[in-house]
Structure formats: C-alpha cells, structure tokens
Amino acid sequence: MQRVTEPELMEDPEQSEAYAAADFAEAHSRIVETFGQCFPGEEVTGPVLDLGCGPGDIGFRFAARYPGCSVTGVDGSRAMIRLANARRAREPLTADRVHFIEGLLPGTAIPAGPFAVIISNSLLHHLHEPRVLWETVLHHASPGTKIYVVDLFRPATQADAEKLVHRYASGEPEVLCRDFYNSLCAAFEPAEVEAQLAAAGLAGLSVDVISDRHLAVHGVLGG
Numbered sequence: 001m002q003r004v005t006e007p008e009l010m011e012d013p014e015q016s017e018a019y020a021a022a023d024f025a026e027a028h029s030r031i032v033e034t035f036g037q038c039f040p041g042e043e044v045t046g047p048v049l050d051l052g053c054g055p056g057d058i059g060f061r062f063a064a065r066y067p068g069c070s071v072t073g074v075d076g077s078r079a080m081i082r083l084a085n086a087r088r089a090r091e092p093l094t095a096d097r098v099h100f101i102e103g104l105l106p107g108t109a110i111p112a113g114p115f116a117v118i119i120s121n122s123l124l125h126h127l128h129e130p131r132v133l134w135e136t137v138l139h140h141a142s143p144g145t146k147i148y149v150v151d152l153f154r155p156a157t158q159a160d161a162e163k164l165v166h167r168y169a170s171g172e173p174e175v176l177c178r179d180f181y182n183s184l185c186a187a188f189e190p191a192e193v194e195a196q197l198a199a200a201g202l203a204g205l206s207v208d209v210i211s212d213r214h215l216a217v218h219g220v221l222g223g
C-alpha cells in the first residue's frame with residue numbers, strides 16, 4: 001500500500017497521556033536488550049541522544065541498564081516533554097542522568113556531542129521527510145558513535161495493518177488503536193529505509209527486520 005503520513009508531533013494531551021500510560025515495558029526493554037545484542041560486550045559510557053523520545057521510557061531504561069551513560073531526549077511535543085519531566089520525579093536512581101529538551105527536528109539546539117550512542121524508536125514514521133532523521137544522526141554523530149534506530153515497517157495492505165492492530169492492541173484505548181493503525185500506514189518499507197540511508201551517506205548501517213512489524217537500523221559510524 002502507499003504510505004499515508006500522519007501528523008509529526010503527538011501534541012494532543014489525550015493522545016500523549018494514553019501513550020505514556022500504555023504498557024510498553026516488554027517492547028521497550030526488548031529494545032534495550034537488542035541494542036546490547038547488536039553491540040555485544042561493549043559497555044556504554046558517555047552521552048546518549050534519544051531522538052523523538054516521547055515520554056522518555058526508553059531513556060530511563062537505557063540509563064538503568066548502562067550506569068555510565070547520560071541520556072538526552074529530544075521531542076517536539078510539549079505534552080510529551082512535560083510527561084517525560086514528570087517521570088523524572090519517579091525515577092530517583094536515573095533522573096540525574098536523564099534530561100529532556102523540547103525541540104522540533106530539524107534545527108533544534110542539541111548540546112554538542114560527541115554522542116557515544118544515538119537511539120530513536122518510532123520517530124522515523126512520523127517524519128514527513130525521513131531524511132530529517134538521518135541528517136540529524138549525521139550531524140550529531142562522530143566516528144565510533146553507535147546508531148540504533150527502531151521503527152515500524154509498513155505492511156503490504158490495509159487489511160494486514162488492521163490484523164496487526166487486532167493482534168497487538170485489542171483491548172487498548174481507542175486512541176492508541178487509531179494511532180497504531182495510522183503509524184503502520186505511515187511507516188516505511190525496509191527497502192525504502194535502505195534507500196534513505198544510501199541517499200544520506202549512511203549505507204554502512206544495516207537494516208534488519210526484527211519482528212512482524214518492526215525493523216532496526218544499526219551500526220557504528222565510520223571514521
């Protein structure tokens with residue numbers, strides 16, 4: 001099916017609160033775990049950048065798993081950044097190493113790196129111009145920066161998208177089901193992501209399909 005874009009920012013308070021309240025524990029801890037499998041035996045120390053951080057769940061999990069790192073999360077949605085900052089009060093063990101910036105990509109001011117790691121989950125499909133993500137990665141990465149980007153990929157048909165919503169979100173609030181369906185329709189196919197990487201000069205990164213609905217882009221920026 002053709003890609004159907006959705007609004008970039010998740011600014012509606014009802015939408016962002018439903019997203020923050022959803023149980024992503026398994027999915028997000030799997031992201032931290034699969035990051036570790038992609039870069040085996042390597043402890044992460046130093047600054048980590050989380051692009052499109054939303055309410056910050058992955059950043060807190062990352063900081064808990066890697067006590068030598070500090071995480072900066074960036075998101076253009078004021079509602080999401082509010083929720084992320086509110087969460088800091090509930091995360092006493094990691095809060096001093098996790099910070100958030102409200103800012104629209106591209107162009108928002110992000111502290112200078114070098115970043116040891118750049119992560120991003122489920123931002124790419126929101127972007128009307130996907131090169132915004134890859135140019136931001138290039139701008140803030142240095143040789144040796146580990147890149148780990150996870151997103152949905154677009155199913156072949158609308159019926160396949162509906163089946164995925166039914167399989168993974170039945171019983172969730174209506175707003176989450178609607179967002180999930182729209183996100184599947186807005187996502188990119190793996191071959192499209194490979195073409196984006198080639199166009200951005202990031203062909204050294206690998207694209208793997210990691211589930212029936214997710215892909216991961218990973219690798220280390222060369223010198």
Ligand SMILES: C[S@@+](CC[C@H](N)C(=O)[O-])C[C@H]1O[C@@H](n2cnc3c(N)ncnc32)[C@H](O)[C@@H]1O
Nearest residue numbers: 008009010052053054075076077104105121126
């Ligand atoms: C589906 S959420 C994912 C949040 C988080 N990464 C997670 O996995 O829980 C996508 C986030 O990207 C943000 N976003 C979308 N387009 C953006 C842009 N151009 N600049 C900054 N943030 C953006 C949205 O506001 C939203 O919070």
